[in-house]
Amino acid sequence: MxxxxxxxxxxxxxxxxxxxxxxxxxxxxxxxxxxxxxxxxxxxxxxxxxxxxxxxxxxxxxxxxxxxxxxxxxxxxxxxxxxxxxxxxxxxxxxxxxxxxxxxxxxxxxxxxxxxxxxxxxxxxxxxxxxxxxxxxxxxxxxxxxxxxxxxxxxxxxxxxxxxxxxxxxxxxDFDYARVRHGLFRMLWGFFMKLVISSRLAIVTDLIYGNYTSCTGYQMILGTFAYAFQIYCDFASYSTIAIGAAEVLGITLRENFRQPFFARSCKELWRRWHISLNSWFTDYLYIPLGGSRVSKFRKYLNVLIVFSCSGLWHGAAWTYVLWGFLSGLFQILGEITAPIRNIVTKAFVFKSKIAESLHHAAQIIITFLLFCASLVFFKATSIDAAFSIMNKIFCGFDISSVLSTSPFALGLGTLNMLILLFSLLILLIHDIANEKTGDAVAFVLGKTTPVRWCVYYLLSLMILLSANIGAAQFIYFNF
Structure with missing residues (x-):
């Protein structure tokens, strides 16, 4: 059930x-x-x-x-x-x-x-x-x-x-109408993320990663980007539905995701992603190991231990351990290079608001790309497969494959691909609203009745249009 x-x-x-x-x-x-x-x-x-x-x-x-x-x-x-x-x-x-x-x-x-x-x-x-x-x-x-x-x-x-x-x-x-309404809308949004976005992206990623030996580097890049959004929408949707259901019953659960793809560093990303798990590892493993109170070498070793354990928690396979290790390594490299990057930033970037905005955008993009690079090991069925995929991405990229690969030929068909692209736009708007206001659900519920019901009907209609996609199991059930 x-x-x-x-x-x-x-x-x-x-x-x-x-x-x-x-x-x-x-x-x-x-x-x-x-x-x-x-x-x-x-x-x-x-x-x-x-x-x-x-x-x-x-x-x-x-x-x-x-x-x-x-x-x-x-x-x-x-x-x-x-x-x-x-x-x-x-x-x-x-x-x-x-x-x-x-x-x-x-x-x-x-x-x-x-x-x-x-x-x-x-x-x-x-x-x-x-x-x-x-x-x-x-x-x-x-x-x-x-x-x-x-x-x-x-x-x-x-x-x-x-x-x-x-x-x-x-x-x-006691029964609280405002709380129940807020919880139900959160559940609706969670179902939208799972059924409309994640389930469609699963078709794309399974097709590409299931046939990685015959895919081009460009197709593997598309598949990896798709997987990043798939796993985000899949797990965030479960957390959102769970938090909404608990809220209806009068219980407040911890927030678990906070717009992770707006993070400007790997360290910040992990403060926004699976917050309840990462805070657990911080409180019950990282701090007992000495946390940041020890030498830099010990601190970095602690980070690698924690992230490797987090990888092993996600799955009983060396691919998950390597994914965790890479995630920790990227965070360490970010801290080591921070002083140099800050000097360069102060010297060249903060000369205008436009330059500052471009710098922030570059940080977000680089963080996302590093996250995607680690996800190859998370998604691949073996370490050999992961390195083969990485080789295709970095050494097998052919510009002709970009021109010959249609986004409508990724297993979805024209209608489902258009629905997916539109739903990703809605996801972006939601996350921007959540980032700006702290609660996109409350933001929508604070609008006029016609606006609210337009949102209700739009999300519900897109969920109904996704009924034929199938009720795939949540990814994190495997962990």
Missing amino acids: IFNSISFAVFFPVITLVYFIIPKRMNNLWLLLISYFYYMAQGPEFSLLLLASTVITWLGGLALGKCRTSSFQAKLTCGIIVLLNLSALIFFKYYNFICETIGTKPSLNVMLPIGISFYIFQVIGYMVDVYRGKVKPERSFLTYALFVSFFPQILAGPIGRAGELIPQFSARR
Whole structure:
């Protein structure tokens, strides 16, 4: 029962109606039952693992609450609980990868439980926060279990923090028309990003990357650019729908994307992309390693470790590790070259507003190109394939292929390509509005009734026109 399915279109209105009808004291129990039903609909065999992780960390948090802060007993308790959860993640997600890496044939048929990468990180964050004294142990198992399994975010985030979510689950939540309207419009925008943009781009990228051996360098560039927007729209759409659904139910989730392609450096891009995951790695890995408080060499090493771990989190393959390593390397190179670039900028660029604007545009373009270069390793099925694609891009570019390749011959057809181009224009307008106002949804909802309904009808019509594209699974479900 994924978000972009008919079953969810029936499921969500029904459970929301019941949620607001039943007595308020029953809200959390209803949400917990619905969350487990939703999770079991994806595959009931792994619900026991979710429950076990929930029970262990809940009891672990209570045990930590009885220990003195930073005592040996507290460290031991926190360490054991974190290790148990990490062991489950490593076994289910990396067993086959480890066997292949050491050259051993897997003796077990291990399946990846959907959402495990997200909820394991969420419960580990809870344990560490309790250990650090940032949050108090949650005594209500019902509230804590809902924090772990809340259905809008259980499958693919955003990764929540106990200090933000548990107080909301503990508080009374009344029907709020303005909040519900805002949440529903966010969901509509999320469906637009997924069904209208991402699903069409998936056809292009799968066609090109699936036949990379016969594609030209120019076609690989087109495919890589398309993949950058596909994965952005795919994951941002899931986060947007999740945040909107939670908002309808009176819960505020973390923002997860903030116009990443407007970033002017690789460091800034990762502050805008998958914010909940990157902030998790910052708080629970980068800072414990020493963060920026150590020597420059150690700092850069910490960055490479964190980004490589982030790559491994995304997938059990060396291509993901190399993608993460490259992302960290680009950020380090950006910091190393910053002093020289600043000198050049002050000397030649800031002579006029036009020059400054061109400089900002160049920074955005270069950042995007570096991101796309790393994405080749993210998308490719193997490291050999990735290097072959990079070779085509840099050494196999032929100007004649630019003239001979029609954008309408990329697997979509004329109508779908025109819809895609128009939808990308709408995406650009949305992101500009979000960048300027901080909330494009509120900006639209603040307009007159005719303007609002024109936007509603336009987005809805384009979603309906995309029904024949298919309800493809969200990319991040694989992680």
